[in-house]
Amino acid sequence: MTNAMELYQMLPKTNCKKCGKTSCMAFAVALMAHELTPEDCPPLKDEPKYKENYEKISEIFKPSEGATETGLIVHEDLCFGCGNCVVACPPNVANDPYGVGSGNAPRNVNKLVLTVENGIVKAQNLGECRRFGKNKILCNGCIVTCPVEAIEFV
């Protein structure tokens, strides 16, 4: 995936602030964080000279198939159900400290973001995920603990 610098290169670089950010670089960072979308940059969206770049950037941020509201996708062919992500996920620990938080089977699945079913991780209750909603943060608990890169955010 691209980084903020590469995105910045494709933006108008005029620092017009119409997106609500202080600079095009700040907008690029907000894009990366899925905080804003390419349409939030009016010149990029409307001015013909940026058309090509607008399409390129939109392509990058197109919600991919199978992606959830937070952009989380599970590569089911890679996941082998080790449960590392389930046990490391902060909201999982907070909502079920003695079940999944302690490495055991869930005691209360109602608010769990990740569980393992038939040997493969399953995402649900995405409202609990730290990447969801207005106050989202770039949590990577489930990414760094996976031995096989089976979880990805797009």
Added chain:
Amino acid sequence: MEKNYHVCTGCGLLCDDIEVESEKNIVNKVYTACRVGVAHMKEARRAEADFLVDNKPVDEDTATREAASILKNARNPLIFGLGTSTNETQKIAIELAKKINATLDDTSSFCLGPLVEALIQDKLKTCTLDDIRNKADVIIYWGTDPSDSHPRQLSKHTYFPRGSEKQRGWEEERTAIAIDVRKSHTAKICGNYFFQIPPKGDAEFIDALIAGLSGKLPKTSYNYPPKKLLELANILKGAKFGVIFVGRGLIYSLENLEPLFKLMKILNEKSNFHLIPMVGNCNTMGFNKNLFAETGYVNSIKFENGTVKHGPEYSVVESLKAKTVDAALVIGSDPLLILPGSIAKNMLEIPVISVDHCETLTSKHSKVYINTAISGVEAGGSAIRMDGVKVSFEPVIETNHPSEEVILKKIMEAL
């Protein structure tokens, strides 16, 4: 809410928190188990035939009687396998071996046997997986990749879970270290604490580490960066509750266990370290313990009119190589597949009885084949987890296949 949890017998971890949905004795859904466990419960390959003699279908009585007659006519029969059998089955197998003056061995004789023996004899300090969850701050994986062999170990017991004295989480309170010849999946999780060493470099690495722990300059012939070694030594020195998980990679690379004893000694002078062998099968530990309780040895024995002989010559490899055994009863194992070809081929010259829930290379070349229930899925009993803790289980589903226990009892009776 009390849930009805099952035990997974898919590996030596014996996870005891598995929920299963089944209908008409078919497992439909498995919760919390890893993919290995799910495959074990759902897809364990079944052979078509129930009982075969010379590859022809027969009934149970004919098969057990034929098995008994093979064993009775043998001068020195071999009993081998039992790594996935229940304790109850293993004890009957030991009785049977005694009765027919058999050679008795399991896979541990070419895996982790010597280490397990040292642990059973209290020569090394050990602890349980629950202790590790509650207390461990430094966890070393040496010559082993649990992400492949025991998929839930890091999440259920060692690195990621909260424990009574480890409430703040893995990033802050635990360090996982991998020492291996290749960057395994587990090594990847360990990040900067992966120490890659050359094949057969383990003994030297241990020596260098001991030097580092004693405040000397750690040197290796392969020029392992002394700074990194000292960094490792310092982490180990600072451990409040450390554990080393020892895998086959380390055992195969050492000529004997001396370096490991030395390392554990100095680690326990400087800090507090425990050792657990990475036993793969769900009840190899049980076999070793049960045989030790009966004979004082963990494997490679021969019964002879009430006495016990022990030595490498009674291991499966050596006894087949020297052709000292003249029949074999194989329970839940596939020696034709796992042993080196030059040794395995000698098995084709003797009558073999294969007791297994799936069709194997060995079963295909057997004179008698008996299709049994899968221990832990279709048959209940107990097994010993890799850390020595006994775990009991009920069958998850019912089957009309006889259990290994029932079959061994019938063979005994028919003798």
